[in-house]
Amino acid sequence: MRVLKFGGTSVGSVANINQVINIVKNGAQDQKIAVVVSALGGITDLLMQAGTDASNKEDYNTAFKDIEAKHIEFTRTLIPDSKEALDEIKNLLGNLESLLQGIYLINELSPKTVDKLLAYGEILSSSIIARAMYAQGLDAVRKDSRDLITTNDKHTKAGVNYKVTNSQVEYYFTKAKQKITVLPGFIASTAQGETTTLGRGGSDFTAAIVAAALDVDQVEIYTDVSGMYTANPKMVKQAKPIDSISYHEAMELSHFGAKVLYPPTIVPVMSKNIPIRIKNTLQPEDPGTLIHNQEGLSDNPIKGLSNINNVALLTLEGGGMVGIPGISKRLFETLSNQGINIILITQASSEHSICLGVMEEDAGKAKNAIDEEFEYEISLNKIDPLTIEIGLSIIALVGDQMKSHQGISGKMFSTLGKNNVNIRAIAQGASEKNISAVIAQKDVKKALNSLHERFFEAQRKQLNLFITGVGNVGEKLLNQIQQQQEYLKKQLNINMRVLGLSNSRKMLVDENGIDLQNWSTLLDAGEPATLDGFLDHVVELNQRNSIFVDITANADVADMYGKYLKQSVAVVACNKIAAASDFKNYSELKRLSKAYNAPLLFETNVGAGLPIIDTLNNLIASGDRVNRIQAVLSGSLNFVFNNFKSGDSFHDVVQAAKAEGFTEPDPRIDLSGVDVARKILILARESGLKINLEDIENEPFLTENNLNSSDVPHFFETLKEDAEHFEKLVAQAEAKNCRLKYVAQLDNGKASVGLQEIPEGHPFYNLEGSDNIVLFFTDRYPTQPMQIKGAGAGGDVTASGLFADIIRTATF
Known part of the structure; x- marks a missing residue:
């Protein structure tokens, strides 16, 4: 004997019912089958809606007509030539309509009436399906489950009398001659013959009751x-x-x-x-x-994650609870008397408070009842009035073998903490089969994905990127991400997705990931861009391991970093403004990064893709001390002075550098030394110094005329006007067999930037193209400094530096 149960989605369409019949047909070759069916998909909700409308004296015919139309359509399609089948269904629908009319007239929908009403869903579906099976040549007979399953009279969720039920089920199937018996799930009856139901989802229960009574080998539950x-x-x-x-x-x-x-x-x-x-x-x-x-241990002690939404947390607390016997008894009895189910319980060892999780719909009733029960203690200020928090969910980590593995709860809570998921309450039984936590409902998706990634995905980490600034460097970065996605998955167990893009005009956010082959067209069709609007999208999506990537030189964008960090969104930036801002702001961003466990990385602020800041941090972390730094940190200035020879036009060389993308859009930022000053400032701060930009000595090589230019075109005009000044600088250096390099220095806590004549033999002398070089003189490298050298400008290398920082966030 086999017992098969088919749920609402399995019988939700004509095609699905035909699939059910095929499954039964294939299984009925060599043994009898009991087939338990639910109501057609969506019908139970429509029945409840119709009943509620009728009891409220509202129009219930709309819902009823939908119910009627669906059952008649299914009957005509599945059993097209059977007037008998259609008459049976129409008769049942007529009885249903009469019941609804009665509910309307008496303006009442009691639990007993609810059971009569909802039973029609399974009665109708089982009638249609049994006749459809018979029409397709199967030896199928419908049997009303109310004749087999006997319960108490607790309507809507009746308790089964197993002794009577088992006897009735066993007797019926012993006598039954047909090969296939179709049973309506969910419904039963009292000993007096009153219809009852087994609770929403009770069709599964029906199948289990029948299977246990017949002692079958296995129950098969079919779903979607x-x-x-x-x-x-x-x-x-x-x-x-x-x-x-x-x-x-x-x-x-x-x-x-x-x-x-x-x-x-x-x-x-x-x-x-x-x-x-x-x-x-x-x-x-x-x-x-x-x-x-x-039985037996498995590699992963966690079997699954689950959650309950729409939970309210009730908290009863007060000094008058401590050491007083019977408080818990009174509390639980009060809720029990109100028919309120408790989902979660946690109590402080001090006995000062008890927290209970219930469904939100029961919270108001619970508060009224509990405040009334403890009215005397509340009036004496020994116990506070019950407090209610709503908008919560319970997430649960489940596994029989968790008790045999150490650190499960630690991994769970640290994973949630890293993703800014606040835990309101925790419950874990001594059996350690379940660890439950109450969190905000808005965080459920992020929490489940974070925990699933931690416990089930072989440590594969998903990084979700939100990128603002998609010019030259941004485009290079997107190309690199697209090119390396498969490598990241296979070699580093990282799944990197771009969920958001923004430029100065448009922004685009897609929870499922942006198609990087078509990002430019999609972005052009996006919504108008605002900095706060982009942040709102990031917060609303609430994705785990979210990273905001700033590829601009915009001060307003840099001002947003704190808002992202407070949402536990990592920040990766090539924008130097934040890290070089007032020290108070710089240190506050560092504090927020630690407080919210959100990485703040800006390797590309100094040296583009060169590992300068990372190397410096590693030196300090290992106990070394930086005494002096000498560096050429401007790829644009190095390009300019490497290409500027006596007799050349300084104006033309700067124009070429701008055209190659080696300078900022406003070359004055580079040539004035401000950009280099920001870089040495960042290195000084990462070395542990508390200094600001104005503390750095800047010796400009530009003329007053250049520095006071009104805009970029005017600046280039002044370069032509002052050509003699620049010719003199390069001629003097060449006369001494030196080369001009713009050098940043940090020595004994003092920083400076300026143009220097570098003699032959110096490490800076042969620095070519747009390369950067940094010399770290430390306690461990006092005379032969640690040297980092390479390309310090350009879209590809800057993008690669950003890419490295993005990957680095995965290790935090």
Whole structure:
């Protein structure tokens, strides 16, 4: 004997019902089958809507007509030539309409009436499906489950009388001659014949009750997914089916929101050690999930993640609770008397407070009842009035073997903390099969994805990028990301996605990732860009491991860093303005980075793609001390003076540098020394000095006329006007067999920048093109400095430096 149950989605369309019939047909070759069916997809909700409308004296006909139309359509399509079948369904629909009219007239919808009303969903579906099977040549008979399953009179969630039920089920199937018996799920009856229901999801329960009574080898639950998943696949795309799971693990997961299985289903079959197989109606060849009496250790002690939304946290606290017996008893009895189910309980060891999780819909009723129960203690200020927090969810980590593995809870809470998910309450039983945490409902998706990544994805980390500034460097970065995505996945276990792009005009955000082959066209069609609007999108998406990448030279963008860090969004920047801003702001950004566990990385601020800041930080972290720094830090200035010879036009050389992209859009930033001053300032600060930009001595080589130019075109005109000045500078250097280099220095806590004549033999003398060089003189490198040298400007190398910083965030 086999017992198969098909849920609402499995019988939600004519095509799906035909698939159900094929599954049953293939399984009925050599043994009898009991087929338990739910109401057609969506019908139970429509029935409840119709009943509610009727009880409120509102128009219930709209919902009823939808119910009627769907069942008649299914009947005519599945059993096209059967007037008898159509008459039966129309008769049942007539009875339903009469019931709704009665509810309308008496203006009442009691639990007893709700059961009568909702039962029609399964009564109708089982009638249609049984007749459809018979029409297709199957030996199928419908049997009303109310004749087999006897319950108490607790309507809407009745308790089963197993002794009577088992006897009735066993007797019926012993006598039954047909090969296939179709049973309506969810419904039962009292000993007096009154219709009851087994709770929403009770069709699973019906199948388990029948299976246990008949002592079958296995129960097969067919749904629209291929088993129980490690997490809700609608929220966690990387979720995967669980091969096998224990009864207790399945019960925990289903209790905490896994909709595949109704929790009470497990009880009757577990006592007889009958496995449950969860399978996919549309992909019946998939193995699905086996729920059984599992033993033995596995590599991963975590079997799944789940969550319950719309939770309210109730807190009863006060000094008058400490050491007073009976407080908990009174609290729980009060809720029990109100019919309120408690989802989570946690109590401080000081006995000063008790926190309870209930469904939001019960929170108001709970507060009224509890405040009334403790009215005397509240009036004496011994206990505070009950406080309620709403907008919460419970997330649960489930696994029988967690108790045999150390550090599970530590990994769970540290992962949530790193992603700025605040925990309001924690509950963990002594059995350690479940660790539950109450969090804000808005954080559920990020929490589940973060935990799934931590426990199920072989340490693959997903990085979600939001990039502002997509000019030359930004375009190079996007090309590099697209080119390296597969490498990152295979070699570094990093899944890098670009979710947001912005320039000065448009912005584009896509939760599923932006197509990097077509990003420019998509961005052009985006919405108008604002800095706060872009931030709002990032916060609203609330993705784990989010990174804001600034590829601008804009002060307003730099001012946004603190807002991103406070949202635990990492910041990667080639924009030097923030790191070179007032020391108070610089140190505050560093503080926020630590406080919110959000990396703040700006390697490209100095030397583009050269590992200058990282090397400096490693020296200091290892206990070394920096005594002096000498550096050529401007790729643009090095390019200019490497190409400027006596007799050349300084104006033309600067124009060429700008055209090559070696300078800022405003070359005055480079040539005035401000850019280099910012870079040595950043190195000084990373060395541990508390200095500001005005503390750096800047010896300009530009003329007053150049420095006072009104705009960039005017600046280039002044370079022509002062050509003699620049000719003199280069001629004097060449006369001494020296080369001009713009040098930054840090010595004994003092920093300076300026043009210097570098003699032959000096490390700076042969510095070519737009290369940078840095010499670190430290306690460990006192005479032969540590030297870093290479390309210090250009779109590709700057993009590669940003790319390296982005990857570095994955290690935090």
